[in-house]
Amino acid sequence: MSTWLVRWRLALRIARRDALRSRGRTVLVLLMVGLPVLTVVTADTLFRTGEVSAVEALPTTLGAADARIEGVARSPIETDPLSGDPLVYEPDDDVPAWSAAEVLDRLPGGSVIAERTVGRLAYRTGHGYADVEAYADDLRRPIRDGAADVLAGRTPRTDGEVAVSLGVADRGVAVGDTMEVTAEDVALTVVGIVRAGAGGPERFLVVSPEDADLLRRPRTEFFVSVPGELAWPAVRELNEQGLAVVSRPVVEDPPPGEEVASGYSAEGMGSAQLAVLALVVTGVVLEVVLMAGPAFAVGLRRQRRDLALLAAAGAAPPTSAAPCWRPASSSAVAPQRRARCWASGWRGSPSR
Numbered sequence: 111m112s113t114w115l116v117r118w119r120l121a122l123r124i125a126r127r128d129a130l131r132s133r134g135r136t137v138l139v140l141l142m143v144g145l146p147v148l149t150v151v152t153a154d155t156l157f158r159t160g161e162v163s164a165v166e167a168l169p170t171t172l173g174a175a176d177a178r179i180e181g182v183a184r185s186p187i188e189t190d191p192l193s194g195d196p197l198v199y200e201p202d203d204d205v206p207a208w209s210a211a212e213v214l215d216r217l218p219g220g221s222v223i224a225e226r227t228v229g230r231l232a233y234r235t236g237h238g239y240a241d242v243e244a245y246a247d248d249l250r251r252p253i254r255d256g257a258a259d260v261l262a263g264r265t266p267r268t269d270g271e272v273a274v275s276l277g278v279a280d281r282g283v284a285v286g287d288t289m290e291v292t293a294e295d296v297a298l299t300v301v302g303i304v305r306a307g308a309g310g311p312e313r314f315l316v317v318s319p320e321d322a323d324l325l326r327r328p329r330t331e332f333f334v335s336v337p338g339e340l341a342w343p344a345v346r347e348l349n350e351q352g353l354a355v356v357s358r359p360v361v362e363d364p365p366p367g368e369e370v371a372s373g374y375s376a377e378g379m380g381s382a383q384l385a386v387l388a389l390v391v392t393g394v395v396l397e398v399v400l401m402a403g404p405a406f407a408v409g410l411r412r413q414r415r416d417l418a419l420l421a422a423a424g425a426a427p428p429t430s431a432a433p434c435w436r437p438a439s440s441s442a443v444a445p446q447r448r449a450r451c452w453a454s455g456w457r458g459s460p461s462r
Contacts, residue, residue, distance in 0.1 A: 164192040164361045167309030173257035175224070175333035176358050177340045181208025183352035191345065191364050194356035208353070213332050216348060222335045224253045229325030231315050234290040235281065242278065243314040246322035249273075249304075253333050256307070258316070263302030269320035273302035277313035291315075292324055 129136040164171075172178055178194065184206075187199035214223050231244030249258060249265040258265075263285040265273050272291070274283050283289065287300045304316060317324060334340075340357040342365045348355050 162309040167307070168358060168361060169256040170258075170307035170310040171356060172358060173253060173333060174255040174335070175253050176335050177333075177345075178356045179213055179332040179334060179348065180329065180354045181213070181332075181352060182354045185352055186350045187352055187354065188370065189349055189354045191342070191360045191370060192356075194354045196354055197370075199352070205352075207330065208332075210332060213334070213353065216351060216353070217334060218336050218338070220337045222253060224248075224251050224333045225319070226254075226331045226333065227319070227322040227325055227328045228331055229328040231291055231317075231325055232293070233278075233315065234295060239293075240278075240281075240313075243311045244325050245314065245316050246319050246325060246328075247316055248319055249316065253335055258304040258306050258310070261303045261305055263300075265302055265304065266316060266318040266321075267301075269318055270298055271301045271318055272298040272321075273304045273316040274300055275312065275314045276303060276305045277311075278315065279303045296324060 180194065182196050183199050185200050188197050189195060190197055210223050210225055214221060217223070227246035229244055229246075230241055232239040232241045247254065247257075249260075250267070260273075261276060263273070272289055274289070283300060285300055285302060289298045289300055290296065291298055298317065298321075306312075306314065322328060339359045340355070342357075342360050345355045345357050345360055
């Protein structure tokens with residue numbers, strides 16, 4: 111058996127004996143060392159499981175479409191390729207809204223387009239009004255497959271119908287109920303309960319396209335299917351005309367950061383995220399040092415004899431020193447060895 115294995119075997123046996131002999135101190139050490147680690151692991155797990163990437167959110171963002179297009183301006187813009195949010199553009203309230211025909215004219219031949227109106231809608235509750243995200247959308251269209259899951263009932267087909275999300279249904283709304291929306295208390299019949307996929311809102315309403323005029327601050331989004339794919343060069347061409355685009359191929363394979371406006375990074379973290387990460391790491395290190403240090407110092411005085419036994423067995427340099435329990439061959443050397451053993455913490459008497 112090698113010297114290395116002998117040393118570790120002896121150390122583990124002594125540690126086991128000491129842990130069983132002082133159970134309270136062992137539990138205290140485990141708590142003081144384990145709590146910081148458990149806290150960090152739990153926080154990191156919650157953060158990572160709650161974070162939805164752009165690729166994971168594609169079914170909710172696009173449904174079965176190849177891209178989502180929104181008319182932001184009539185002049186060149188630059189957008190985030192993952193979310194389609196404008197990064198550089200000239201806002202102008204007097205710019206006429208884009209129509210489906212105009213967008214379709216700028217796409218390859220054979221493309222298919224569908225509209226959705228996005229806005230806000232307030233509905234009456236027992237305590238007043240609740241304001242939530244709302245969509246005027248026909249989820250029955252093939253291009254919208256996968257955008258939301260129907261949990262009960264169906265999606266709206268005609269005006270006067272509404273589907274509510276699971277978050278709204280949990281507040282006491284059921285299929286067949288009458289929901290009053292807007293300040294005019296327009297009555298809508300609840301025909302279904304739906305749920306958005308990853309990255310979607312928790313509370314929202316879906317009405318038929320015929321009820322789009324009920325939404326406040328409406329904006330129109332176009333979902334398109336194109337022959338082939340809408341790659342990054344094609345997205346850039348649409349950006350030059352004022353159209354913000356979220357394209358499936360671009361999200362799955364983002365362009366390098368130098369090809370996009372400042373404020374976007376395809377890889378890595380921004381300065382604010384790095385600063386937060388540095389603060390978290392510093393706090394964790396301080397916590398571990400301040401708690402783990404005292405934890406190991408709790409039994410240091412009581413372990414001096416055990417450490418001396420390890421040193422006598424050759425676990426600490428100089429390994430050539432004679433063990434404390436072996437009699438020295440020379441009476442002149444024996445006092446020196448006893449002094450070394452005494453300095454290392456051993457308080458026994460040499461024995462055979």
